[in-house]
Amino acid sequence: LAELLLAVISLAVAAVPEGLPAIISIILSLGVQSMARNHAIIRKLPTVETLGAMSVICSDKTGTLTMNEMTVKALVLANSHWRISGNSYEPKGEFHLESGQRDEALLNGFLQTVDICNESQLRQDTQGHWGIVGGPTEGALKVLAAKAGINSESVQVLSKLPFDSAYKYMAVSCLIDGKACLLLTGAPDVLLALCQQQQGENGAEALDRDYWNAAITTYASEGLRTVAAAWRWLPEGRQQIDHADLREGMMMLGLACMMDPPRPEAITAIRDCQQAGIRV
Numbered sequence: 001l002a003e004l005l006l007a008v009i010s011l012a013v014a015a016v017p018e019g020l021p022a023i024i025s026i027i028l029s030l031g032v033q034s035m036a037r038n039h040a041i042i043r044k045l046p047t048v049e050t051l052g053a054m055s056v057i058c059s060d061k062t063g064t065l066t067m068n069e070m071t072v073k074a075l076v077l078a079n080s081h082w083r084i085s086g087n088s089y090e091p092k093g094e095f096h097l098e099s100g101q102r103d104e105a106l107l108n109g110f111l112q113t114v115d116i117c118n119e120s121q122l123r124q125d126t127q128g129h130w131g132i133v134g135g136p137t138e139g140a141l142k143v144l145a146a147k148a149g150i151n152s153e154s155v156q157v158l159s160k161l162p163f164d165s166a167y168k169y170m171a172v173s174c175l176i177d178g179k180a181c182l183l184l185t186g187a188p189d190v191l192l193a194l195c196q197q198q199q200g201e202n203g204a205e206a207l208d209r210d211y212w213n214a215a216i217t218t219y220a221s222e223g224l225r226t227v228a229a230a231w232r233w234l235p236e237g238r239q240q241i242d243h244a245d246l247r248e249g250m251m252m253l254g255l256a257c258m259m260d261p262p263r264p265e266a267i268t269a270i271r272d273c274q275q276a277g278i279r280v
Helices: 002-015 020-037 046-052 104-116 136-147 188-194 209-220 243-247 264-275
Strands: 071-077 080-084 095-100 121-124 130-133 156-164 169-176 179-186 197-200 203-206 225-233 251-259
Touching: 020 046, 071 095, 071 104, 071 136, 071 209, 080 104, 104 136, 104 169, 104 179, 104 197, 104 225, 104 251, 121 136, 130 136, 136 251, 169 188, 169 243, 179 188, 179 243, 188 209, 188 225, 188 251, 209 225, 209 251
Parallel strands: 197 251
Antiparallel strands: 071 080, 071 251, 080 095, 121 130, 156 169, 169 179, 179 225, 197 203, 225 251
């Protein structure tokens, strides 16, 4: 047994060439140089081998694969569906009627609501780049209104119910044409539960829940998230509002459907990974 053990150890040592560690280091170093030429810095040599064996990449989405700039791509009103062009926060884009009837008054009413019931600000820096101060969802609604030329800076806001994740909505009371009204934006399911009517071309109509739920499902299947808007007039002399004021008389205005557009370079990077046999 002792002789056999010595023979096995000798054969094991002889089977590994003396230059193997050096050869491995040289090969890995060549790999590091190749990666460096492609603008990837490798700190530890064995990492090259790990990258070479990679089969799946798990990536964060927001800000990595996408621009982290929410953009409204579609609008749903009681009598029409609209598509909006343009990306990021630059207030340039066109409104295209996809189906239904063109009703400028109803469209402008929705846009004015999401512009006033909004705590974000749209700004342009000295280099000409557009950005928002505030949340990306509210910023997308502010950009949407700016694309249509809506400017509500002169509207006097009387009181606010700030957005709260417990309620999933934000409300303001303001003066429009000298009359006090209540404007509301928030999660579609919450607003549908609060509204009994919807704003149609001829005024208040009975709320068609199936219509709105079908629209939410349709645009959700396209990867778009939706924000709803509603409104009502307030009694004369009423300025302050509370949550109880939202329980009656609210009229559904419409839905804004938005997405976080993908980075152009991310599309190319994912295509390159798939061609290399790597699943993202």
